[in-house]
Amino acid sequence: MEKTKTNESGFTETAQKAADWIAERDDFHVIGHFDADGLTSIGIIGQTLFRLGKKFESKAIKQLYADELDGIEKQNIIFLDLGSGQINTIREKLKGKNILILDHHTPEETGSAKTGNSESGSSKDESESIKSEPESEILEFNPHMFGIDGGTEISGAGMSFFVASRFGFNDLSALAIVGAAGDMQDYSHARLVGKNREILDIAKKEKVLEYKNDLRLYGRMSRPILQMLVYSTDPVLPNLTADEKNSLYFLEKLCIPLKTRDGEWRTYSGLEPSEKKALVSALINHCIANNLSRYKMKFLIGEVYELLLEEPGSPLRDAKEFATILNSCGRNNKPDIGIRLCMGERDQAYKEALLMWAKHKTALRTGIEFIQATGIQEKKNYLLIDGKDRISESIIGIIAGMLYSSNNIPHNKPIFALACDGSEKLKISARGNRDLVFKGLDLSAAMKTACEKVDGEGGGHKIAAGAKINAAKKDEFFKVIDEVMKQQMTAQGK
Ligand SMILES: [Mn+2]
Structure with missing residues (x-):
């Protein structure tokens, strides 16, 4: 898809308008999404x-439902990392209020004028009058209006940063990089691109962040090396991910002590330069020997982002780990802890955030152990793992992905994973791989077809999809899945 030409001056002008909007007012209600x-x-x-010196209160929510907007008393409301997709609801529910939206999601099609520019959404330099509609008073700052891709080039935090930057608060750029990492905007190129790159340069100039090419495995800052290998998902390391015995053997061969003299687990960031080098080249060789695709190799070595004002060794020093900690706050229904962390608090909030993060990691580990103990069922046209009520539905998909890519599992069929959180609802996650998709696999379509039959909800992408069904309909659901998988896989012949 050809994108519209980037309108840089329009972007900066609107950032300035948003800054002016804030400067002119006081006492705000801030609502943001509850992820990193x-x-x-x-x-x-x-x-x-x-x-x-402005007054404000803030709240993080999972989704912007209409009733979330009931009972807001303040006159000035700022929506962050959400709002663009719900602009009609906002317009309707918050008549007479002053609204600022800083979001990067695809804007909702509205019948009425957008941001003072009614001409088919294309941005024009001279879009002067923001408040073209007197009753709605909505100022929306969204990258899509300027031909900038909100999926990969800038996050909600990035949009917020460009407003903060108008006041000269360029040190906040480090948080914007954490936001971009949280939305996996570094994923498709194994590095940040577009507007995010601009933020990186500002952060570097401000000396709040450093970026370099290095081992990109998650946990490089704070995970024991062994765990960093065993829990690696981007990429999944053949024969190492989810295989503790083999990972241990791999590290022992390298003669890198896993613990310090004081008996503490060593992390990658704590290794000597020579040890780092040895580990990285051994990993590269191992992955080549095990036929890891060149595409996935990009994720092994690539750009990493280090927050220089955080304590050395702290997980907050790595943008990805910081983002994961924030996500585990949201996932545990404690987004306020995450907000306090992002406001700069490092005492109590940090301790609590670490606890929630630890909970998440333990859940992953026990989940994998549970599946390893209970086994993977090989059906004719798919693989099946059953987390029963032992693996939470919020992580069953991650676990399926980790196990699926380990080499002991046949890769000629997709994997389905079940989780049942006590209720009569069954959550199903499915994962495939590129080769299968190339041959015709479409898990999203499969989930939809099967869900229609059993009155469930499902969808996603060709390579990964999810569904929720009534647990009693499980057999019926998989009867359909079996058929659809067979059809999709045999369609390859043509
Ligand atoms: Mn976002």
């Missing part, structure tokens, strides 16, 4: 308001 990008957005705008 939303929480860092709240941190960036919250710190901006705080430094400007």
Whole structure:
């Protein structure tokens, strides 16, 4: 798809308008998304308001339902990392209020004028009058309006940052990178691109962040090396991920002590330069020998982002680990802890956040152990793992992905994973691989077809999809899946 030409001056002008909007007002209600990008957005705008001496309260929510907008008393409302997709609801529910939306999601099609520019959404330099509709008073700052891709080039935190930057608060750029990492915007190129790159340069100049090429495995800052290998998912390391015995053997061969003299587990960031080098080249050789695709190799070595103002060895020093900690706050229904972390608090909030992160990691580990103990069922046209009520539905998909890519599992069929959280609902996650998709696998279509039969909800992507059905309909569901898989896989012949 050809994208519209980037309108840089329009972008900066609207950022300035958003900054002016804030400067002219006081007493705000800030609502943001509860994931890492939303929480860092709240941190960036919250710190901006705080430094400007403005009053505000903030809240992070999972989804912007209409009733979320009931009972908001404040006159000035700022939506962060959400809002663009719900602009009609906002317009309707918050008549007479002053609204600022800083979001990067695809804007909702509205019948009425957008951001003072009614001409088919294309951005024009001279889009002067923001408040073209007197009753709605919505100022929306969204990259899509300027021909910038909100999926890969800038996150909600990035949009928030460009507003904060108008006040000169360029140190907040580090949080914007955490937000981008949280939304996996570094995923498709194994590095940040577009507007995110601009933020990186500002962060570097401000000396709040450093970026370099290095081992990109998750946990490089704070996970024991052994765990870093065993739990690696981007990429999944053949014969090492989810295989503790083999990972241990791999490290022993390298003669890298796993513990310090004091008996503490060593992390990658704590290794000597020579040890780092040895580990990295051994990993590269191992992956080549095990036929890891060149595409996945990109994720082994690539750009990493280090927050220089965080303590050495702290997980907050690595943008990805920081983002995961924030996500585990949201997932445990404690987004407020994440907000406090993003506002700069490092005492109590940090301790609590670490606890929630630890909970998440333990859940992953026990989940994998449970499946290893109970086994993977090989059906004719798919693989099946059953987490029963022992693996939470929020992580069953991650676990399926980790196990699936380990080499002991046949890769000629997709994997389905079940989780049942006590209720009569069954959550199903499915994962495939590129080769299968190339041959015709479409898990999203399969989930939809099967869900239609059993009155469930499902969808996703060709390579990964999810569904929720009534547990009693499990057999019926998989009867359909079996048929659809067979059809999709045999369609390859043509
Ligand atoms: Mn986002």
